[in-house]
Amino acid sequence: MTASxxxxxxxxxxxxxxxxxxxxxLKRRLTDGSPIRWLGRGGAVIPLLMLLFVLITLIIKAIPxxxxxxxxxxxxxxxxxxxxxxxxxxxxxxxxxxxxxFGALPEILGTLATSAIALIIxxxxxxxxxxxxxxxLPRRLANYFxxxxxxxxxIPSVIIGLWGALTFGPFIAHNVAPIISNNxxxxxxxxxxxxxxxxxxxxxxxxxxxxxxxxxxIAATARDLIRGVPILPREGAIALGMSDFECxxxxxxxxxxxxLVGAVVLGLGRALGETIAVxxxxxxxxxxxxxxxxxxxxxxxxNLVQNIDTAILDKMDISxxxxxxxxxxxITLLANIGARMLVRKVSGTALPVGRGx
Amino acid sequence: MAKNIRLVCTAAALVPLTVLAxxxxxxxxxxxxxxxxxxxxxxxKQITETGSTLLFPLFGAxxxxxxxxxPNITITSGSTGSGTGIADAxxxxxxxxxxxxxxxxxxxxxxxGLINIPxxxxxxxxxxxxxxxxxxxxxxxxxxxxxxxxxxxxxxxPAIAKLNPGVSLPNLKIVTLHRADGSGSTFLFxxxxxxxxATDWPSSDVNTTITWPSVPGAAAETGSGAMVTxxxxxxxxxxxxxxxxLSKTQPLGLGEASLANKSxxxxxxxxxxxxxALASFDTNTPASGAQSLINxxxxxxxxxxxxxxxxxxxxxxxxxxxxxxxxxxxWIVTTGNTSTYLEPVNFxxxxxxxxxxxxxxxxxxxx
Numbered sequence: 001m002t003a004s005x006x007x008x009x010x011x012x013x014x015x016x017x018x019x020x021x022x023x024x025x026l027k028r029r030l031t032d033g034s035p036i037r038w039l040g041r042g043g044a045v046i047p048l049l050m051l052l053f054v055l056i057t058l059i060i061k062a063i064p065x066x067x068x069x070x071x072x073x074x075x076x077x078x079x080x081x082x083x084x085x086x087x088x089x090x091x092x093x094x095x096x097x098x099x100x101x102f103g104a105l106p107e108i109l110g111t112l113a114t115s116a117i118a119l120i121i122x123x124x125x126x127x128x129x130x131x132x133x134x135x136x137l138p139r140r141l142a143n144y145f146x147x148x149x150x151x152x153x154x155i156p157s158v159i160i161g162l163w164g165a166l167t168f169g170p171f172i173a174h175n176v177a178p179i180i181s182n183n184x185x186x187x188x189x190x191x192x193x194x195x196x197x198x199x200x201x202x203x204x205x206x207x208x209x210x211x212x213x214x215x216x217x218i219a220a221t222a223r224d225l226i227r228g229v230p231i232l233p234r235e236g237a238i239a240l241g242m243s244d245f246e247c248x249x250x251x252x253x254x255x256x257x258x259x260l261v262g263a264v265v266l267g268l269g270r271a272l273g274e275t276i277a278v279x280x281x282x283x284x285x286x287x288x289x290x291x292x293x294x295x296x297x298x299x300x301x302x303n304l305v306q307n308i309d310t311a312i313l314d315k316m317d318i319s320x321x322x323x324x325x326x327x328x329x330x331i332t333l334l335a336n337i338g339a340r341m342l343v344r345k346v347s348g349t350a351l352p353v354g355r356g357x
Numbered sequence: 358m359a360k361n362i363r364l365v366c367t368a369a370a371l372v373p374l375t376v377l378a379x380x381x382x383x384x385x386x387x388x389x390x391x392x393x394x395x396x397x398x399x400x401x402k403q404i405t406e407t408g409s410t411l412l413f414p415l416f417g418a419x420x421x422x423x424x425x426x427x428p429n430i431t432i433t434s435g436s437t438g439s440g441t442g443i444a445d446a447x448x449x450x451x452x453x454x455x456x457x458x459x460x461x462x463x464x465x466x467x468x469x470g471l472i473n474i475p476x477x478x479x480x481x482x483x484x485x486x487x488x489x490x491x492x493x494x495x496x497x498x499x500x501x502x503x504x505x506x507x508x509x510x511x512x513x514x515p516a517i518a519k520l521n522p523g524v525s526l527p528n529l530k531i532v533t534l535h536r537a538d539g540s541g542s543t544f545l546f547x548x549x550x551x552x553x554x555a556t557d558w559p560s561s562d563v564n565t566t567i568t569w570p571s572v573p574g575a576a577a578e579t580g581s582g583a584m585v586t587x588x589x590x591x592x593x594x595x596x597x598x599x600x601x602x603l604s605k606t607q608p609l610g611l612g613e614a615s616l617a618n619k620s621x622x623x624x625x626x627x628x629x630x631x632x633x634a635l636a637s638f639d640t641n642t643p644a645s646g647a648q649s650l651i652n653x654x655x656x657x658x659x660x661x662x663x664x665x666x667x668x669x670x671x672x673x674x675x676x677x678x679x680x681x682x683x684x685x686x687x688w689i690v691t692t693g694n695t696s697t698y699l700e701p702v703n704f705x706x707x708x709x710x711x712x713x714x715x716x717x718x719x720x721x722x723x724x
Binding site: 078079080081082083084085086087088097098099100195196198199201283284285286287288289291292295296306307308309310312313314315 | 463
């Protein structure tokens with residue numbers, strides 16, 4: 001917006017006679033450029049102001065809950081909205097519902113764990129897909145595949161969530177999870193992968209759903225990066241007798257290494273903040289750490305969207321929600337800043353950033 | 358041409374400014390009923406409702422009948438769960454927030470202008486999908502609490518067998534279903550368990566949203582409809598569902614448990630047992646309308662019944678809107694409480710004392 005203003009200058013209103021005296025001063029003001037430039041600058045600062053505005057509002061709103069819960073807000077595992085129908089109690093001068101308790105550890109871990117599962121699956125799949133699209137497929141076919149990747153990225157998350165809740169989750173619970181659960185050896189460290197496979201709402205389904213949403217982001221970025229690798233080193237590698245796999249591992253991927261890390265962190269940013277799809281398949285188990293890979297769990301975003309109706313009526317609850325939002329905001333901001341720094345170092349490829357591509 | 362470009366640029370630069378201004382001005386939403394839901398509503402031609410999925414089937418019938426009789430009034434309704442109903446009404450987003458739960462002390466504190474008007478009487482069933490068991494199972498608050506806490510995990514548990522002598526219970530894992538959204542049904546169900554056994558189900562776990570104990574295989578469902586369909590497709594499930602869904606649960610083969618009341622008798626949810634339970638409470642309805650009808654001491658009374666409430670802001674955005682709303686609510690508690698509407702969903706009409714309270718509360722609404 002700011003960039004286009006100066007280019008509009010050359011054939012400005014200076015040559016044409018003013019139609020009316022009255023509007024002249026105003027017209028000069030508008031055509032002069034400097035107020036527009038000023039407006040442009042204002043427009044450029046606004047995103048920053050908005051971010052600060054959100055941050056400051058959240059911090060102010062979060063204070064009572066953080067004061068009430070203390071460090072337990074991050075380390076505690078018990079989350080309870082308390083009993084609003086009972087008599088309110090006062091602790092340390094703060095009025096709250098009896099039994100109210102905020103321990104967000106399960107939600108924080110849930111957010112990180114689902115994203116981790118998503119990345120573990122999405123990274124090899126996306127990089128493999130990107131390599132195949134660039135190096136294996138004929139150009140026209142590759143274009144179609146690229147198009148599908150971008151279409152996949154454009155599916156609204158609520159649709160993926162609905163499909164996950166109705167079809168994919170039950171399929172995982174009845175057809176996939178039992179195979180894992182029954183075949184993992186009964187060793188002490190592996191008990192997390194054994195046990196009740198649930199009903200399709202839980203950690204594994206959430207992670208897989210996120211993987212589906214993250215793959216297009218990582219794959220599309222990786223495809224653009226790999227396309228930028230010059231042909232000569234690759235031809236050289238093949239001339240030296242390397243197999244395609246060795247060539248990819250030793251030449252192509254190291255060439256775009258840092259960019260790939262950036263792509264992955266972009267995907268991570270999406271996974272961390274994804275709300276509605278996860279809320280629909282996570283099982284909404286408030287305040288409980290998942291007992292195994294298939295158990296119902298909760299993420300920060302899922303708690304916010306599922307329980308806002310209850311929280312909004314109570315000052316302390318809404319304060320706790322502000323604190324949760326703050327934690328999520330900080331985590332995603334850190335992931336995004338990391339991604340920018342890494343990606344900018346490497347290349348100027350157009351990156352699919354953010355949600356709803 | 359260039360002029361136009363500049364104008365467009367200026368306009369474009371102004372957009373974020375206005376957005377920011379709007380964001381700033383809306384940062385204090387609970388300041389009162391200044392902003393009306395929308396223009397059509399302010400003229401008294403539209404009445405909006407969200408909330409209880411338990412009441413929803415009946416509200417739909419009310420809505421149809423009333424707007425057929427009054428074609429100039431448009432009524433919109435949403436089956437969102439009681440929690441959302443209360444929240445929306447308190448924020449002035451809708452005229453009526455339907456809820457199975459009355460306002461809590463913290464609700465009243467945070468939204469002083471909100472009143473709860475009793476509309477009709479409903480009941481909550483405990484449904485189960487246990488193939489082979491024909492006779493209704495007997496359950497009580499203690500056993501239900503143990504089941505939802507994961508202490509009882511199989512239908513052939515001795516504690517269940519003890520309540521059901523002579524019934525051969527299958528060796529089948531219990532799958533507990535609970536509501537994921539803020540729900541009046543959750544409030545009623547947890548109230549019942551707390552009233553029956555305060556040690557096994559403490560009062561801090563009575564709310565429209567609670568922290569459910571972690572039980573392997575337990576599932577969270579959004580809305581009464583999801584409870585019905587999931588329970589229907591899950592062998593061994595147990596769920597709490599409003600009696601308005603009886604016509605949906607029966608074809609799926611779900612049973613309705615006979616629940617123990619305060620006197621220890623186990624009772625099926627029927628027209629007469631609900632009426633009996635209601636009779637044991639109806640003389641002392643408080644002027645606020647907020648009354649728990651849980652765990653009746655009447656021997657033949659069903660223990661989980663409740664008033665369905667309309668959460669309404671006492672001061673409506675305009676006089677026209679208040680008049681339209683009052684007319685509709687008055688119609689609900691009179692014509693809407695006849696068997697034509699209540700019979701299909703197995704609800705009971707408001708008893709006389711509650712009706713008086715409801716009419717007084719409706720009359721206190723102003724524009």
